[in-house]
Amino acid sequence: MDMRSIDLNLLVAFDAMCQHQSVTRAGEAIGLSQPAMSAAVARLRALFNDPLFVKVGTVMQPTERAQALAEAVRRVMVTVQQEILQPSGFTPETSDRTFTVITPDIGEMHFLPLLLAHLAKAAPGVRLNAVSRNREAAGETLAGADADLALGYFPDLKGSAFFQQKLFDNKHVCLLRRDHPQLRKGSLTLKAYLALQHVVVHPDGREHVFERHLQQTGHKRDVRLELSHFMSLMPIIESTDLVATVPRDLAAICQRYTQVEIVACPIACPVIPVHQFWHRRSHKDAASIWLRAQVAQLFKAG
């Protein structure tokens, strides 16, 4: 049977007949006169090649064919009512939605603890899925409906397809172990900074703002260790004389969990603007709007 040959309103009539077992009552229930309802039943009979409802005493009793169809038709009615005709809204208190957020490992450390704590109270059924994407893939993932939000520094997410909201500026600071000899010598001068041994993180596919700035200004450092993950920094800084130059939010997390100190960086690198990004596809989506509002409330500076 071709879907196009069926008037789906006939399923409404069928469902009403199952519920009321009377042409007149079923018609009243769905706003049809008795003759119109009778005609709808006649069309259903022709469609399914079965009487569907036969008069037994005072009721129109469903035939075996009608009984076999009834449950499936009811499911269609419920699905249409609940998932198509319901006004689009988002109820955080009862939602069991899973939000997917693109963010690098720094972002996971910075955003997720606070966001999760907030969700536990405001939306206890909501789940979070944090994924890491490089600069090019972040846009494709948002556009492909595989993520709701990107949090962090994504300079490539431009154009009319994407919206963004600035959350805060991240500047670079230096991270040394708490009993590092340099800390006894006062503030960190450029000369002292360049004389130290450095650990540098090159996360895969991410923008290396500070490295690019050093190249442009011609400063040369003694790099003793290169890493691909920020997570490894904490035990390494804590147990060596190496210095790392990292975004302030990461440095603050390291300081919270390990014996390290934050020192102002003597090289004035441009600040890194941290935004939340979303695709125009989810711009009007009630759940996405709600999530963006929570992120802005929790992390937007000023």
Next chain:
DNA sequence: AGTGGGGCAGAATTATGCGT
């Protein structure tokens, strides 16, 4: 591509017949 008019098919309504 969008709009408006004519024609057509089918669904709804009214009136009525028929069976229980």
Next chain:
DNA sequence: ACGCATAATTCTGCCCCACT
């Protein structure tokens, strides 16, 4: 008397085509 089916009539929505 009540409820279902049917004939005649009316109404509505869709399609096609011409026009802008």
